[in-house]
Amino acid sequence: RTKPCRLVEIEQHTDDRGKLSVVEGGSTVGFPIRRVYYLHDTRSGTERGGHAHRALEQLIIAVHGSFTVRLDDGRQRAEYHLDDPGTGLYVGPMVWRDLVDFSAHGVCLVLASQHYDESDYYRNYDDFLRDV
Ligand code: TYD
DSSP states (O other): OOOOOEEEEOEEEEETTEEEEEOOBTTTBSSOOOEEEEEOSOOTTOOEEEEEESSOOEEEEEEESOEEEEEEOSSOEEEEEEOOTTEEEEEOSSOEEEEEOOOTTOEEEEEESSOOOGGGEEOSHHHHHHHO
16 A cells, blocks of 8 residues: 655746645645645744554645655655755655755645545554554
């Protein structure tokens, strides 16, 4: 069920007014976007995440500031420092993620393939490893 995590380039329209960045479900990301949430008013050094999902797919974007995403699929670990609104990180099912090292006021935008469902979460790392 694990799908490879990867950086995704986001379409940008730049002119002298600034930049406009676009994510479309089904093309920029392969999944339909059913939920959008964002982490904001973050304190410098804040840590979040600490879970995996059974089925959920997500695109994670640092729309302001920066943070680091640590990924672990039970076999391999990878770390991405996100600081560019023009690049998203696709995270598929069955990947443990920790979000660390938030810059002050960093904003993490998450586009998700499903509505919120607590039963889709692994919040215990050992339970996650057992099912990998
Ligand atoms: P939590 O999973 O701790 O957030 P993070 O992944 O950033 O560490 O979620 C914080 C609270 O918000 C928790 O009580 C669950 C709730 N929540 C929702 O009600 N709906 C949602 O879509 C999300 C992502 C969280």
